[in-house]
Amino acid sequence: MLVLLDKQDRYGYELVQKISDQIEISEGSVYPLLRRLTKEEYFTTYLQESSEGPPRKYYKLTDKGREYLHELLTEWNEFSNGVNQLIEEGVCK
Amino acid sequence: MQMNKEQFLKQLEAFLKRLSLEERQDILQDYKEYYAMGIEKGKSEQEISASLGHPKQIAKELLASYHLDMVEQTTSSGNILRAVWAVIGLGFFNILIVLGPFCALAGVVISGWLASVAFILSPLGVLINLFLGQFRMSDMFFSLGLCGIGIFIAMGMLVATKSLTKGFIRYLKFNITFVKGGVKHE
Numbered sequence: 134m135l136v137l138l139d140k141q142d143r144y145g146y147e148l149v150q151k152i153s154d155q156i157e158i159s160e161g162s163v164y165p166l167l168r169r170l171t172k173e174e175y176f177t178t179y180l181q182e183s184s185e186g187p188p189r190k191y192y193k194l195t196d197k198g199r200e201y202l203h204e205l206l207t208e209w210n211e212f213s214n215g216v217n218q219l220i221e222e223g224v225c226k
Numbered sequence: 227m228q229m230n231k232e233q234f235l236k237q238l239e240a241f242l243k244r245l246s247l248e249e250r251q252d253i254l255q256d257y258k259e260y261y262a263m264g265i266e267k268g269k270s271e272q273e274i275s276a277s278l279g280h281p282k283q284i285a286k287e288l289l290a291s292y293h294l295d296m297v298e299q300t301t302s303s304g305n306i307l308r309a310v311w312a313v314i315g316l317g318f319f320n321i322l323i324v325l326g327p328f329c330a331l332a333g334v335v336i337s338g339w340l341a342s343v344a345f346i347l348s349p350l351g352v353l354i355n356l357f358l359g360q361f362r363m364s365d366m367f368f369s370l371g372l373c374g375i376g377i378f379i380a381m382g383m384l385v386a387t388k389s390l391t392k393g394f395i396r397y398l399k400f401n402i403t404f405v406k407g408g409v410k411h412e
Contacts, residue, residue, distance in 0.1 A: 159279025
Protein backbone atom coordinates (compact mmCIF):
# COMPACT_ATOMS: atom_id res chain seq x y z
CA MET A 134 0.00 0.00 0.00
CA LEU A 135 2.83 2.36 0.87
CA VAL A 136 4.51 1.54 -2.43
CA LEU A 137 1.38 2.45 -4.36
CA LEU A 138 1.39 5.93 -2.84
CA ASP A 139 5.10 6.63 -3.16
CA LYS A 140 4.93 8.28 -6.57
CA GLN A 141 1.46 9.79 -6.56
CA ASP A 142 -1.57 10.43 -4.40
CA ARG A 143 -4.49 8.14 -5.05
CA TYR A 144 -8.08 7.94 -3.95
CA GLY A 145 -9.66 5.09 -2.05
CA TYR A 146 -11.36 3.26 -4.87
CA GLU A 147 -8.25 3.23 -7.01
CA LEU A 148 -6.13 1.87 -4.16
CA VAL A 149 -8.61 -0.86 -3.37
CA GLN A 150 -8.75 -1.97 -7.00
CA LYS A 151 -4.97 -2.02 -7.38
CA ILE A 152 -4.53 -4.14 -4.30
CA SER A 153 -7.33 -6.56 -4.96
CA ASP A 154 -5.97 -7.10 -8.50
CA GLN A 155 -2.84 -8.62 -7.02
CA ILE A 156 -3.79 -10.03 -3.68
CA GLU A 157 -6.54 -12.33 -2.50
CA ILE A 158 -8.24 -10.07 0.00
CA SER A 159 -11.83 -8.96 0.34
CA GLU A 160 -12.04 -5.40 -0.90
CA GLY A 161 -13.80 -4.25 2.24
CA SER A 162 -10.70 -5.03 4.31
CA VAL A 163 -8.58 -2.47 2.54
CA TYR A 164 -10.33 0.49 4.15
CA PRO A 165 -9.59 -0.62 7.73
CA LEU A 166 -5.93 -0.85 6.72
CA LEU A 167 -6.00 2.59 5.17
CA ARG A 168 -7.52 3.99 8.36
CA ARG A 169 -4.90 2.26 10.49
CA LEU A 170 -2.03 3.59 8.41
CA THR A 171 -3.57 7.05 8.52
CA LYS A 172 -3.84 6.83 12.32
CA GLU A 173 -0.18 5.83 12.47
CA GLU A 174 0.49 9.04 10.52
CA TYR A 175 1.91 7.27 7.50
CA PHE A 176 -0.80 8.81 5.33
CA THR A 177 -2.78 11.99 5.33
CA THR A 178 -6.06 12.39 3.51
CA TYR A 179 -7.70 15.27 1.69
CA LEU A 180 -10.92 15.68 -0.25
CA GLN A 181 -10.88 16.77 -3.86
CA GLU A 182 -13.77 17.47 -6.16
CA SER A 183 -13.83 15.27 -9.21
CA SER A 184 -15.22 16.20 -12.60
CA GLU A 185 -17.96 13.64 -12.24
CA GLY A 186 -19.62 12.42 -9.05
CA PRO A 187 -18.98 13.26 -5.38
CA PRO A 188 -15.67 14.56 -4.01
CA ARG A 189 -13.05 11.85 -3.59
CA LYS A 190 -10.91 11.17 -0.57
CA TYR A 191 -7.30 11.14 -1.63
CA TYR A 192 -4.49 9.50 0.32
CA LYS A 193 -1.05 11.01 0.46
CA LEU A 194 2.13 9.49 1.85
CA THR A 195 3.73 11.51 4.68
CA ASP A 196 7.45 11.85 5.33
CA LYS A 197 7.08 9.40 8.17
CA GLY A 198 5.33 7.00 5.81
CA ARG A 199 8.07 7.34 3.22
CA GLU A 200 10.73 6.64 5.81
CA TYR A 201 8.83 3.57 6.96
CA LEU A 202 8.43 2.43 3.37
CA HIS A 203 12.18 2.57 2.77
CA GLU A 204 12.83 0.68 5.97
CA LEU A 205 10.42 -2.04 4.89
CA LEU A 206 11.86 -2.17 1.38
CA THR A 207 15.39 -2.61 2.68
CA GLU A 208 14.25 -5.38 4.99
CA TRP A 209 12.30 -7.01 2.20
CA ASN A 210 15.26 -6.90 -0.19
CA GLU A 211 17.59 -8.41 2.36
CA PHE A 212 15.09 -11.12 3.09
CA SER A 213 14.36 -11.98 -0.54
CA ASN A 214 18.07 -11.90 -1.44
CA GLY A 215 18.70 -14.34 1.37
CA VAL A 216 15.96 -16.65 0.22
CA ASN A 217 17.09 -16.45 -3.42
CA GLN A 218 20.62 -17.31 -2.39
CA LEU A 219 19.41 -20.34 -0.48
CA ILE A 220 17.34 -21.49 -3.43
CA GLU A 221 20.25 -21.07 -5.83
CA GLU A 222 22.60 -23.00 -3.61
CA GLY A 223 20.00 -25.70 -3.18
CA VAL A 224 19.24 -26.04 -6.88
CA CYS A 225 22.85 -25.92 -8.10
CA LYS A 226 23.99 -28.72 -5.84
CA MET B 227 -28.55 -13.50 -1.50
CA GLN B 228 -26.42 -10.41 -1.80
CA MET B 229 -27.08 -7.22 0.09
CA ASN B 230 -27.75 -3.91 -1.52
CA LYS B 231 -25.96 -0.77 -0.48
CA GLU B 232 -28.41 0.24 2.19
CA GLN B 233 -28.42 -3.18 3.87
CA PHE B 234 -24.65 -3.33 3.81
CA LEU B 235 -24.21 0.09 5.36
CA LYS B 236 -26.88 -0.54 7.96
CA GLN B 237 -25.25 -3.79 9.06
CA LEU B 238 -21.82 -2.25 9.19
CA GLU B 239 -23.15 0.63 11.25
CA ALA B 240 -24.78 -1.77 13.71
CA PHE B 241 -21.52 -3.66 14.22
CA LEU B 242 -19.66 -0.42 14.87
CA LYS B 243 -21.88 0.85 17.67
CA ARG B 244 -18.94 1.03 20.04
CA LEU B 245 -17.13 3.65 17.98
CA SER B 246 -17.77 7.36 18.31
CA LEU B 247 -20.43 8.84 16.04
CA GLU B 248 -17.85 10.90 14.21
CA GLU B 249 -15.60 7.97 13.45
CA ARG B 250 -18.51 5.77 12.41
CA GLN B 251 -19.77 8.41 10.01
CA ASP B 252 -16.31 8.75 8.55
CA ILE B 253 -16.05 5.01 7.97
CA LEU B 254 -19.49 4.79 6.39
CA GLN B 255 -18.59 7.72 4.17
CA ASP B 256 -15.64 5.73 2.78
CA TYR B 257 -17.89 2.85 1.83
CA LYS B 258 -20.54 5.16 0.37
CA GLU B 259 -17.86 6.63 -1.83
CA TYR B 260 -16.80 3.15 -2.82
CA TYR B 261 -20.35 2.27 -3.86
CA ALA B 262 -20.68 5.53 -5.81
CA MET B 263 -17.44 4.80 -7.71
CA GLY B 264 -18.41 1.24 -8.40
CA ILE B 265 -21.81 2.21 -9.75
CA GLU B 266 -20.12 4.76 -11.98
CA LYS B 267 -18.03 1.91 -13.37
CA GLY B 268 -21.23 0.05 -14.17
CA LYS B 269 -21.36 -2.44 -11.31
CA SER B 270 -24.54 -3.27 -9.43
CA GLU B 271 -24.89 -2.66 -5.70
CA GLN B 272 -25.07 -6.40 -5.14
CA GLU B 273 -21.82 -7.02 -7.01
CA ILE B 274 -20.08 -4.35 -4.99
CA SER B 275 -21.35 -5.77 -1.69
CA ALA B 276 -20.08 -9.19 -2.71
CA SER B 277 -16.60 -7.88 -3.51
CA LEU B 278 -16.43 -5.94 -0.24
CA GLY B 279 -16.96 -9.04 1.85
CA HIS B 280 -19.07 -9.38 4.97
CA PRO B 281 -19.69 -6.26 7.11
CA LYS B 282 -18.96 -8.32 10.20
CA GLN B 283 -15.40 -9.07 9.10
CA ILE B 284 -14.80 -5.44 8.20
CA ALA B 285 -16.17 -4.34 11.57
CA LYS B 286 -13.86 -6.82 13.32
CA GLU B 287 -10.84 -5.26 11.68
CA LEU B 288 -11.96 -1.76 12.56
CA LEU B 289 -12.72 -2.73 16.16
CA ALA B 290 -9.35 -4.43 16.60
CA SER B 291 -7.74 -1.18 15.61
CA TYR B 292 -10.01 0.73 17.99
CA HIS B 293 -9.17 -1.54 20.94
CA LEU B 294 -5.46 -1.05 20.32
CA ASP B 295 -5.94 2.70 20.48
CA MET B 296 -7.83 2.28 23.75
CA VAL B 297 -4.89 0.40 25.27
CA GLU B 298 -2.60 3.25 24.31
CA GLN B 299 -4.83 5.68 26.16
CA THR B 300 -5.29 3.61 29.31
CA THR B 301 -3.19 0.53 29.85
CA SER B 302 -5.39 -1.66 32.01
CA SER B 303 -5.37 -5.43 31.99
CA GLY B 304 -8.99 -5.35 30.78
CA ASN B 305 -8.08 -3.18 27.83
CA ILE B 306 -5.09 -5.36 26.96
CA LEU B 307 -7.18 -8.52 27.05
CA ARG B 308 -9.86 -6.93 24.87
CA ALA B 309 -7.27 -5.81 22.33
CA VAL B 310 -5.56 -9.20 22.24
CA TRP B 311 -8.91 -10.89 21.89
CA ALA B 312 -9.96 -8.56 19.06
CA VAL B 313 -6.75 -9.15 17.11
CA ILE B 314 -6.95 -12.91 17.62
CA GLY B 315 -10.53 -12.83 16.35
CA LEU B 316 -9.33 -11.59 12.96
CA GLY B 317 -8.43 -15.01 11.71
CA PHE B 318 -6.74 -18.32 12.18
CA PHE B 319 -3.29 -17.00 11.31
CA ASN B 320 -3.53 -14.47 14.12
CA ILE B 321 -4.29 -17.17 16.66
CA LEU B 322 -0.86 -18.63 15.96
CA ILE B 323 1.17 -15.46 15.87
CA VAL B 324 -0.66 -13.59 18.63
CA LEU B 325 -1.95 -16.11 21.15
CA GLY B 326 1.34 -18.06 21.35
CA PRO B 327 3.58 -15.11 22.22
CA PHE B 328 0.89 -13.68 24.46
CA CYS B 329 0.59 -16.83 26.58
CA ALA B 330 4.37 -17.11 26.85
CA LEU B 331 4.76 -13.51 27.96
CA ALA B 332 1.80 -13.70 30.35
CA GLY B 333 3.33 -16.86 31.84
CA VAL B 334 6.65 -15.16 32.45
CA VAL B 335 5.01 -12.09 33.99
CA ILE B 336 2.65 -14.01 36.22
CA SER B 337 5.28 -16.45 37.49
CA GLY B 338 7.68 -13.58 38.16
CA TRP B 339 5.09 -11.81 40.26
CA LEU B 340 4.15 -14.99 42.11
CA ALA B 341 7.79 -15.63 42.96
CA SER B 342 8.28 -12.13 44.30
CA VAL B 343 5.10 -12.25 46.36
CA ALA B 344 6.07 -15.65 47.82
CA PHE B 345 9.55 -14.35 48.71
CA ILE B 346 8.21 -11.20 50.32
CA LEU B 347 5.73 -13.16 52.42
CA SER B 348 8.24 -15.79 53.55
CA PRO B 349 8.87 -14.19 56.99
CA LEU B 350 5.20 -14.89 57.71
CA GLY B 351 5.99 -18.59 57.48
CA VAL B 352 8.62 -18.17 60.16
CA LEU B 353 6.06 -16.40 62.35
CA ILE B 354 3.72 -19.33 61.95
CA ASN B 355 6.56 -21.61 63.04
CA LEU B 356 6.96 -19.38 66.08
CA PHE B 357 3.39 -20.15 67.12
CA LEU B 358 3.89 -23.81 66.46
CA GLY B 359 6.95 -23.76 68.68
CA GLN B 360 9.37 -24.72 65.90
CA PHE B 361 11.10 -21.36 65.62
CA ARG B 362 14.76 -21.30 64.56
CA MET B 363 16.90 -18.19 64.36
CA SER B 364 18.54 -19.30 61.10
CA ASP B 365 15.12 -19.55 59.45
CA MET B 366 14.40 -16.00 60.49
CA PHE B 367 17.57 -14.63 58.82
CA PHE B 368 17.05 -16.74 55.75
CA SER B 369 13.46 -15.56 55.29
CA LEU B 370 14.36 -11.92 55.82
CA GLY B 371 16.95 -12.34 53.07
CA LEU B 372 14.32 -13.86 50.80
CA CYS B 373 11.99 -10.98 51.60
CA GLY B 374 14.65 -8.50 50.46
CA ILE B 375 15.24 -10.44 47.25
CA GLY B 376 11.48 -10.56 46.71
CA ILE B 377 11.25 -6.78 46.91
CA PHE B 378 14.01 -6.48 44.30
CA ILE B 379 12.25 -8.95 42.02
CA ALA B 380 9.01 -7.01 42.40
CA MET B 381 10.72 -3.79 41.37
CA GLY B 382 12.27 -5.53 38.40
CA MET B 383 8.94 -7.07 37.46
CA LEU B 384 7.26 -3.67 37.54
CA VAL B 385 9.67 -2.36 34.91
CA ALA B 386 9.58 -5.60 32.94
CA THR B 387 5.78 -5.78 32.89
CA LYS B 388 5.54 -2.22 31.63
CA SER B 389 8.05 -2.66 28.84
CA LEU B 390 6.73 -6.09 27.82
CA THR B 391 3.22 -4.67 27.58
CA LYS B 392 4.43 -1.77 25.48
CA GLY B 393 6.40 -4.05 23.21
CA PHE B 394 3.51 -6.43 22.77
CA ILE B 395 1.11 -3.61 21.88
CA ARG B 396 3.61 -2.42 19.28
CA TYR B 397 3.73 -5.94 17.91
CA LEU B 398 -0.07 -6.07 17.66
CA LYS B 399 -0.19 -2.73 15.87
CA PHE B 400 2.52 -3.81 13.46
CA ASN B 401 0.52 -6.95 12.89
CA ILE B 402 -2.68 -5.24 11.80
CA THR B 403 -0.97 -2.87 9.36
CA PHE B 404 -0.28 -5.73 6.97
CA VAL B 405 -2.43 -7.01 4.20
CA LYS B 406 -2.99 -10.68 4.80
CA GLY B 407 -4.03 -12.76 1.88
CA GLY B 408 -2.59 -15.03 -0.74
CA VAL B 409 -1.17 -13.85 -4.04
CA LYS B 410 -3.65 -14.16 -6.86
CA HIS B 411 -2.74 -16.69 -9.50
CA GLU B 412 -3.29 -15.36 -12.96
